[in-house]
Amino acid sequence: MPDFYRRPVAIDLFAGAGGFSLGIEQAGFDVALAVEHDPVHAAVYAFNFPHSKVICADIAKLSGLDIKQALSEWAVEHRQHSNWNGEIDLVFGGPPCQGFSMIGKRLPNDARNNLVFDFCRLVKELQPRYFVMENVPGLCLNKHSSILERLMNEFEVAGYKLTEPVQVLNAANFGVPQKRRRFFLLGTQVGAVAIDYPCPEVEASFQPMTVKDAIADLPNLDDFTELSSTDSIQLTSEQLYQLHEQTSAYVKKLRGMMSDPSDFAYPRYWNPQLLTSSIQTQHTELSIERFKNTPMGKLEPTSRLRRLNWDKPCHTLRAGTGYERGSYTSPRPIHPQYPRVISVREAARLHSFPDWFRFHATKWHGFRQVGNAVPPLLARVIGSQIIAALAIELPVPTTRLELGNTKVLKFTLVKASKYWNAPKHFFD
Known part of the structure; x- marks a missing residue:
């Protein structure tokens, strides 16, 4: 050699x-x-x-x-x-x-x-x-x-x-x-x-990747009661099929469904039916109503959280603070379709992490790990x-x-x- x-x-x-x-x-x-x-x-x-x-x-x-x-x-x-x-x-x-x-x-x-x-x-x-x-x-x-x-x-x-x-x-x-x-x-x-x-x-013809390219295929976390207490769930074959039906070329590369000639990483063994880093955030009814009324791309006035726009890139994701600075969770964007903040997995997609990549099970650590990367x-x-x-x-x-x-x-x-x-x- x-x-x-x-x-x-x-x-x-x-x-x-x-x-x-x-x-x-x-x-x-x-x-x-x-x-x-x-x-x-x-x-x-x-x-x-x-x-x-x-x-x-x-x-x-x-x-x-x-x-x-x-x-x-x-x-x-x-x-x-x-x-x-x-x-x-x-x-x-x-x-x-x-x-x-x-x-x-x-x-x-x-x-x-x-x-x-x-x-x-x-x-x-x-x-x-x-x-x-x-x-x-x-x-x-x-x-x-x-x-x-x-x-x-x-x-x-x-x-x-x-x-x-x-x-x-x-x-x-x-x-x-x-x-x-x-x-x-x-x-x-x-x-x-x-x-x-x-x-x-x-x-001039360059089109940046958008929020839709990154997360439109992911199911609504609120449809899975199990995700209120755990960060992962096994999708059924039908649910996986529905996910793949909506998958963009960007996500196909992140999930190993499409060859990527510029990627020389070692492949990992993983279970594509396992949706990970997706524990729910529990919102009050009042917050949910405010999120519903916030247009895409705009700040929700009370929480000061920005709602993502399907057709544009995400704004910069932040990490929150560590132990020495009060352990505050970062401000998380509002999902462009659902009245909730995004999950760690959705943030990871917006950061270009592949789906096999796992993060800490808590939202605080998980968002720090994405936001600092x-x-x-x-x-x-x-x-x-x-x-x-x-x-x-x-x-x-x-x-x-x-x-x-x-x-x-x-x-x-x-x-x-x-x-x-x-x-x-x-x-x-």
């Missing part, structure tokens, strides 16, 4: 539930290692990516040597040592962005801002051929210009040429049915073939730029992966912390 016929190796330093990782895998990488601080998210990641080694730890306390040791263990566990040369092709990740967010206060001295420099530190220590760092567009604002300038200087001193001008990409321009703008910083090790930003669809389709086009620069002929994956044990999708924080032997502060 020639050297160029291989799957390159990548590391995700801020993995969350794995949206960025999935897109990079779809581009053709083996995401060998994922680091995630939150034990609940780390458990969900491990469920969906059984071929990756997961480290549940604070990135600020990890060294490059720690990561290289874990990579060596991964190589042995997955029998990759015979054709992996020990070099890292890509380090990627999206450091927590609340300190830069245009929704928040954008504090330059927010402690979370330091995590972008921990990302830079590990890139220096690991010396991958390429790196990709994702963040909110607020990092480009004047208030944070000194942070971005310092960060870029440190990458250049570490031996990386940055792709300039730096860009903010909108997921809606790359096949995602959601208007979601994100900043990406791309770096190439000096001596390697430089990478470019992907070109958005700008032709890089849409896989957007991540894929960025990963594909690096594959092109590496000039690798990708093998078509033939190994089908078994997903993990569904019990981890219901872990409380305490159970997840014990599962990973996480630091004591997670119990407080």
Whole structure:
């Protein structure tokens, strides 16, 4: 087998539930290692990516040597040592962005801002051929210009040429049915073939994916009494047939019903009749009436929730807050047809997650995992730029992966912390 016929190796330093990782895998990488601080998210990641080694730890306390040791263990566990040369092709990740967010206060001295420099530190220590760092567009604002300038200087001193001008990409321009703008910083090790930003669809004939493309086939959750207390249900053959009758080309790819020549992810074993991540939200009669009277695309005046428009992309889905910020569930859009907010599965469709991908059983964790993720389709086009620069002929994956044990999708924080032997502060 020639050297160029291989799957390159990548590391995700801020993995969350794995949206960025999935897109990079779809581009053709083996995401060998994922680091995630939150034990609940780390458990969900491990469920969906059984071929990756997961480290549940604070990135600020990890060294490059720690990561290289874990990579060596991964190589042995997955029998990759015979054709992996020990070099890292890509380090990627999206450091927590609340300190830069245009929704928040954008504090330059927010402690979370330091995590972008921990990302830079590990890139220096690991010396991958390429790196990709994702963040909110607020990092480009004047208030944070000194942070971005310092960060870029440190990458250049570490031996990386940055792709300039730096860009903010909108997921809606790359096949995602959601208007979601994100900043990406791309770096190439000096001596390697430089990478470019992907070109958005700008032709006059371009039609963005819409809410209808993403979720019109999904049944109304309120028709299933079981979904008041569980997040999944087995559809009958007739119900599955009705779903497939309304399925768009976009969804056919997400459900594996249509070949996708740009998708090099490992296929997963899953049950297409199982509707998952779909626990109901119980609304008051008054709320239901207000939702009914809200036109598509408009804000409901009392809740300030926006009703989705069938014929347009979704607005940016938000994540809500973590434990340290009050554990608030994110504002969820109102379904364009039904008088209720959307489900986690519907949000996942709007984010370009395939239907086999599972999230935590609770709405709070589930929406955090979707809302914090890089849409896989957007991540894929960025990963594909690096594959092109590496000039690798990708093998078509033939190994089908078994997903993990569904019990981890219901872990409380305490159970997840014990599962990973996480630091004591997670119990407080």
